[in-house]
Amino acid sequence: MVAFRFHQYQVVGRGLPSAIDEHPKIYRMKLWATNEVRAKSKFWYFLRKLKKVKKSNGQVLAINEIFERNPTKIKNYGIWLRYQSRTGYHNMYKEFRDTTLNGAVEQMYNEMASRHRVRSHCIQIIKTATIPSKLCKRESTKQFHDSKIKFPLVFKKVRPPTRKLKTTFKASRPNLFM
Amino acid sequence: MPFKRYVEIGRVALVNYGKEYGRLVVIVDVIDQNRALVDAPDMVRGQMNFKRLSLTDIKIDIPRVPKKKTLIDAMEAADVKNKWENSSWGRKLIVQKRRASLNDFDRFKVMLAKIKRGGAIRQELAKLKKQTVA
Numbered sequence: 001m002v003a004f005r006f007h008q009y010q011v012v013g014r015g016l017p018s019a020i021d022e023h024p025k026i027y028r029m030k031l032w033a034t035n036e037v038r039a040k041s042k043f044w045y046f047l048r049k050l051k052k053v054k055k056s057n058g059q060v061l062a063i064n065e066i067f068e069r070n071p072t073k074i075k076n077y078g079i080w081l082r083y084q085s086r087t088g089y090h091n092m093y094k095e096f097r098d099t100t101l102n103g104a105v106e107q108m109y110n111e112m113a114s115r116h117r118v119r120s121h122c123i124q125i126i127k128t129a130t131i132p133s134k135l136c137k138r139e140s141t142k143q144f145h146d147s148k149i150k151f152p153l154v155f156k157k158v159r160p161p162t163r164k165l166k167t168t169f170k171a172s173r174p175n176l177f178m
Numbered sequence: 179m180p181f182k183r184y185v186e187i188g189r190v191a192l193v194n195y196g197k198e199y200g201r202l203v204v205i206v207d208v209i210d211q212n213r214a215l216v217d218a219p220d221m222v223r224g225q226m227n228f229k230r231l232s233l234t235d236i237k238i239d240i241p242r243v244p245k246k247k248t249l250i251d252a253m254e255a256a257d258v259k260n261k262w263e264n265s266s267w268g269r270k271l272i273v274q275k276r277r278a279s280l281n282d283f284d285r286f287k288v289m290l291a292k293i294k295r296g297g298a299i300r301q302e303l304a305k306l307k308k309q310t311v312a
Contacts, residue, residue, distance in 0.1 A: 074209050147187075149185075150185070151185055152181035153228055153233065159229070
């Protein structure tokens with residue numbers, strides 16, 4: 001499998017125990033980041049916005065990477081996100097069809113960048129879920145919910161099998177039909 | 179002309195780019211417009227872009243996303259391997275592979291065989307020429 005740019009991490013942390021609070025509440029977050037260091041940083045960013053705790057008076061108890069349980073099964077992923085556009089913050093719900101959640105998240109980041117010019121640091125993932133086929137909302141994912149799906153490949157560009165065999169000029173025009 | 183080779187569940191395709199180059203795989207499900215879930219008896223089921231696949235004429239009868247065993251049984255029943263090796267495309271690939279794996283002695287033998295064949299053709303041609311002249 002191609003290496004994913006975004007990995008899913010589970011970060012568990014709490015405020016430091018102090019005289020007022022011997023056993024502070026432990027919070028767990030699932031988030032996406034390119035590496036563990038960034039995941040911890042994101043954890044504190046989100047936790048600061050939700051509870052009165054900072055990295056300086058808190059501790060990360062555990063950080064684990066979450067891997068896909070079933071990478072050979074095709075699933076419909078729904079992703080709820082909050083992104084910053086040039087004029088303000090907006091919420092969005094997008095659907096993707098993929099085998100792994102990391103793949104769907106990567107698709108989402110690519111699509112936001114291309115369709116809305118939103119860079120990855122302006123996107124916050126609110127929630128992700130696997131959606132059963134009946135509850136999918138977008139036509140572009142629903143059109144693949146066909147057990148007898150059949151379509152021709154209309155434009156078949158023939159590629160050289162290795163980049164070494166690539167040439168700028170060809171002797172004859174290629175046959176693009178199938 | 180209408181299309182004859184469709185992307186559908188059970189279509190056999192040849193991988194024409196990348197690490198799995200030259201392998202025959204079966205399209206087991208369609209992920210989206212550009213990718214399919216492919217499977218072969220000796221590889222882990224994975225996703226592949228259609229740009230890496232060349233569709234063949236062979237199609238087998240399988241339900242959507244079959245178990246590995248059902249896939250192997252269906253491939254045996256449809257006799258994919260023999261159909262492929264007897265098709266003109268399959269035979270060409272086998273010849274290409276054989277030619278690429280020749281060693282120097284084999285190439286020497288091929289040279290002698292080509293000379294012999296050329297000689298036989300030219301003899302027949304000379305005979306035919308003599309007939310038309312006479």
